[in-house]
Amino acid sequence: MLEKLEQIKKEAEAFVVNSEEEIEAFRIQYLGKKGKMNEVFAEFKKVPNEQKRELGKKINEIKTFLQEKIDRFHQELQKQPEEASGDDLTLPGDPVKWGTRHPLSIVRREIIDIFSRLGYVVADGPEIEDDHHVFGALNFPEEHPARDMQDTFFIEKQPDVLLRTHTSSIQVRTMEQNDPPIRVICPGRVFRNEAISARAHCIFHQIEGLYIAKDVSFADLKQTLLYFAREMFGADTQIRLRPSYFPFTEPSAEMDVSCTICGGKGCNVCKYTGWLEIMGCGMVDPNVLESSDIDPEVYSGFAFGMGIERIAMLKYQVKDLRYYFENDVRFLAQFENEV
Numbered sequence: 001m002l003e004k005l006e007q008i009k010k011e012a013e014a015f016v017v018n019s020e021e022e023i024e025a026f027r028i029q030y031l032g033k034k035g036k037m038n039e040v041f042a043e044f045k046k047v048p049n050e051q052k053r054e055l056g057k058k059i060n061e062i063k064t065f066l067q068e069k070i071d072r073f074h075q076e077l078q079k080q081p082e083e084a085s086g087d088d089l090t091l092p093g094d095p096v097k098w099g100t101r102h103p104l105s106i107v108r109r110e111i112i113d114i115f116s117r118l119g120y121v122v123a124d125g126p127e128i129e130d131d132h133h134v135f136g137a138l139n140f141p142e143e144h145p146a147r148d149m150q151d152t153f154f155i156e157k158q159p160d161v162l163l164r165t166h167t168s169s170i171q172v173r174t175m176e177q178n179d180p181p182i183r184v185i186c187p188g189r190v191f192r193n194e195a196i197s198a199r200a201h202c203i204f205h206q207i208e209g210l211y212i213a214k215d216v217s218f219a220d221l222k223q224t225l226l227y228f229a230r231e232m233f234g235a236d237t238q239i240r241l242r243p244s245y246f247p248f249t250e251p252s253a254e255m256d257v258s259c260t261i262c263g264g265k266g267c268n269v270c271k272y273t274g275w276l277e278i279m280g281c282g283m284v285d286p287n288v289l290e291s292s293d294i295d296p297e298v299y300s301g302f303a304f305g306m307g308i309e310r311i312a313m314l315k316y317q318v319k320d321l322r323y324y325f326e327n328d329v330r331f332l333a334q335f336e337n338e339v
Contacts, residue, residue, distance in 0.1 A: 002055070004043075005062050008036050012069055023073045030066050037063055100336040104205055104324055107312040108187055111207050114231045115185045118224065120209060123184040125170035127191075131160035133169040137291045138248040153191050153202075163191035168248060171210045171303065175292035180299045181213035187308070198320040205308040210284070212294065212301030218251070218283055221302035225281060229257050232311065238264065240275060249282025249303055260314050276314060279306035 012030060017023050030036050040059060047055055101109075112122060125133075135147055145151060146165060153163040170186035187207040194200045211220070222241065229237045237260075241253040256275040258264035266272035281304035286296035309321055316335075318324075323331050 002058060004040065005058055008040075009062055009065060012066055015069075017073050017077070020077065023070060023077070026073070027070055031063070031070075037066070098336065100332055102324075102332065103312050103316060103318070103335050104308050106335060107315060108205065108207065108308050110232065111228075111306075111308070111311065112185060112187065114228055115209060117231075118183075118227065120183050120185045120211075123170050123174045123186050124188065125164075125167070125173050125186070127164055127189060128155065129162060129164045129169045131162070133172045134162060134164050134166070137172045137288065138168055139285050139287045139291075140247045144247065151193055153193055164188075165192050166190055166305065167206045167208045168303070168305065171208060172288075172292060174210065175212070175289075175294060180294060180301075181211075182301070183211045183213075185209045196322065198322065201309075201321050201325065203325070204321075206305055207308055208303065208305035210301065210303045212284065212289070212299050214299060216283075216300045216302060218302070221281060221283070221304070224302075225255055225279075225304060229255075229278075233257055233260050233314070236263070241281070244280060244282075246280055246282055248285050248288050249280075250285045252280065252282035255279045255281055255304075257314075261317065278310060278314065279304055281305070 008030065012026075015026055017026060028035060032038070037059075040062075044052070044055060044059065131147075134152075135144065140146060147160075152165055155161045155163065167186040167188045167190060170188065171184070174182060174184050174186075185207055186209070188205070189203060190206050191203055194202055196202060209224075211224070222239075226239050229239050236258075238258040240256045242256065244252045244254045246252040254277055256277050259267060259270035259274050259276050261267050262270065262274065264274040266274050270276050281302065284301040284303050289296040289299060289301070309324055312318060312324070313321070
């Protein structure tokens with residue numbers, strides 16, 4: 001075996017390389033899994049114990065020699081002058097085209113910024129949820145159509161595991177983990193089993209808000225949303241609240257803003273009403289508070305939710321929801337000044 005080790009050393013000393021590929025070939029030949037040193041280690045196991053001390057020392061010396069040889073190869077290769085490419089290095093370089101933020105990311109960041117000025121913090125939660133956090137804790141009755149397979153993407157049944165249909169599940173988790181006062185906004189991606197069209201998609205983005213404290217009133221909700229609307233769409237924006245129904249709020253309302261296109265005078269975008277619906281809202285139902293161990297006799301609160309796509313459509317006058325998901329650079333390049 002000593003003769004074999006000396007032979008390996010002589011071969012390595014005579015080895016010449018001119019590229020990184022040849023260095024790698026040298027490493028594989030001698031130190032790779034199927035290399036010559038591995039063959040030596042395999043034979044070493046059969047050597048009598050009284051010879052292992054001397055042979056083991058020699059094997060380590062050869063292995064160290066080979067590794068140092070590889071290091072020297074790398075150093076020598078780096079010292080070699082690079083061949084001239086023939087390019088004129090004095091010419092100006094190719095321009096680098098800047099990327100852009102996605103319009104939904106721009107609007108999401110702007111909404112978060114507006115509510116952060118009111119003291120709201122961002123809360124997050126899982127996209128794969130259970131029935132309790134998506135429906136049960138939000139006062140949805142067992143027979144509610146949103147539990148039907150036609151509306152919800154179920155992953156498992158009994159117990160139900162599903163893709164969240166709204167970010168209200170984040171509000172439930174926040175109430176379970178924190179004591180009032182609570183002031184959060186919950187942005188995120190949600191999923192509903194809907195036909196894809198210019199005005200609907202099976203994937204979209206929501207941002208919901210929740211405020212729970214003592215003596216919170218509907219007037220606080222209205223003033224909060226008026227502030228948001230004017231910060232988002234302009235100081236002259238007006239809002240109106242129309243009675244509505246949601247299982248998790250009582251009383252509930254739909255909020256409209258004065259049309260950003262015609263200024264409330266009436267056009268084809270607002271269907272000549274002067275108003276555009278942007279969100280739902282209301283006072284948190286006492287049953288929802290109780291399900292998260294919050295005393296409705298002591299605390300009250302309000303919640304609201306909006307689709308980020310809807311806000312972006314109004315802000316940028318985009319008429320087809322599908323543009324947000326097609327990644328057409330011609331569409332995205334229009335927002336390069338918004339970064």
